[in-house]
Amino acid sequence: MTTTTVKDKTEHFTPEVRAEIDRWIAKYPAEWKQSAVMGALMIVQDENGGWLTNQLIDQVAAYLDMPSIAVYEVATFYSMYELKPVGKHKICVCTNVSCMTNKSDVIVEHLEKKLGIGFGQVTEDGRFSLKEVECLGACGGAPMMQIGKQYYENLTPEIVDAILEGLE
């Protein structure tokens, strides 16, 4: 891994992205810029179509004056960071107990059949990817899924169809 120079700090990110990261940095004590790493990774991931490249991880490290390895640790530890390309719409389906007993398997089957992909895959046109996730804390609306930042609850195959049709 090459060392990224200080010059890169302003080179790689757009002013908008830098402003967003700086907003996170401002939340923490001046000597704890590292605390902004989770926010920063999420911002650059969103900017990059939903996934992190090694280059982006290195750039975040440089921007926050962190060793790259420390940022890789974070990027690989948390489940919401994606290290491979995902669809424009990342569909996260909960299959934990409350959803399972409310037939999340029917939702999963329906999505797999409709999109022609399984968990961890992306549709050929790049529009959708499917991901199995653990409890998202919305068990009262089981079965449920998350697409992007939005929760969708009390799903049936028909409701899923309507939701997908409503997406760009």
Next chain:
Amino acid sequence: MRSWKAWSKKRMANEVCLRTLDLERPWLLEQYQSRGGYEMLKKILTEKMAPEAIVEEVKMSGLRGRGGAGFPTGLKWSFISRNAPGQKYVVCNSDEGEPGTFKDRDILRYNPHQLIEGMVIAGYAIGATRGYNYIRGEFWEPYERFEQALEDARSAGYLGENLLGSGFDFELHAHLGAGAYVCGEETALLESIEGKKGQPRYKPPFPAHFGLYGRPTIINNTESLASIPMIMEKGGEWFADIGVKNSGGSKLFSISGNINNPGVFEIPMGTPFSELLAMAGGMKDGHKIKAVIPGGSSAPIIPGEQMMELNMDYDSIAGAGSMLGSGAVIVLDERNCMVKILERMSYFYHEESCGQCTPCREGTGWLYRVVHRIETGQGRQEDLDLLDDVASKISGKTICALGDAAAMPVQGMLRHYRDEFQYHIDHKRCMIGVG
């Protein structure tokens, strides 16, 4: 302990953390203030109330940590040395992730100002001028709602410097997680705020002495902190009296599963489970209750008929060999195969183990693989003893409670449903038609 009849008379709902819920757009500052919100903070600051008196009031309330561990909140606060020099922190744990739990999400969405007020009061009580609320990464809507509330509170003078001219400063920010159940463990959460992997720390030292950024820190669950303004307004005794002995107050129960009206109900501790089930619309499609996970998926399962006799408080549930935990109640009807349920739960703990301690990292994998082979008809006669053995070798042998959380459901299942597991092994299929 009060009788059921006395409880009926005092019956109340949504009067503490969800006290704005009946209002339109209940999350707005003006709505919160219309219910007396921030009045307590004003009173504390203008009267310069003694911080020790606040801690005493919280102790008297009998409030126990609502995240699942049930540790007395007032006692936790008293571990902080208020006059220690330097920065101290108040941290709120909104990393709601225990399967079955969805109550803190509602506090964040519907009454964020009460949490803010509770955190400022906590800061005043322990002499901290900074706070963080750690919200799980998936909770984008609650995060945005909370951020807006912070902005509004700041504009109104409830956050920032020299609050209401009192000379007391308090600044509060929200931190967003990125998907890791283990960050609900308090020291993993602190690591995560520090920009690291969420791996729990050894205790001691406890956060009260060495917490966020190495500074004295109190860390409490969302519901615990949101209860504080009402405890201060109406008194610790009032709060304690809502509940029963050893279980003060009301509690938010998230109830889900095979029921008609799943949701969050804020009701007195000690409410009979049968009453909670009735509030939640009873069993779906006329099915029979088979079993209940009473406090989040880590809590050992309890057979339905036994559960119908229990009350929703710490002692009643503990007496049945389980725990009240986070108050997440998952109700299962007779169509559920217990092997399949356990397989899913064991997969969860295996997936979420942070990998730091060998018994948990390896043991959760063993538990999952063995339950999986029983579920898929590959079970061996020795497997049930093996599960017992592995579970007992994880319990108590790890830095944090995730290991215990993985072992307890296994032990609970084998205690009550061993015959179902044995049937799976003997017949290579489920004794339930749908398994």
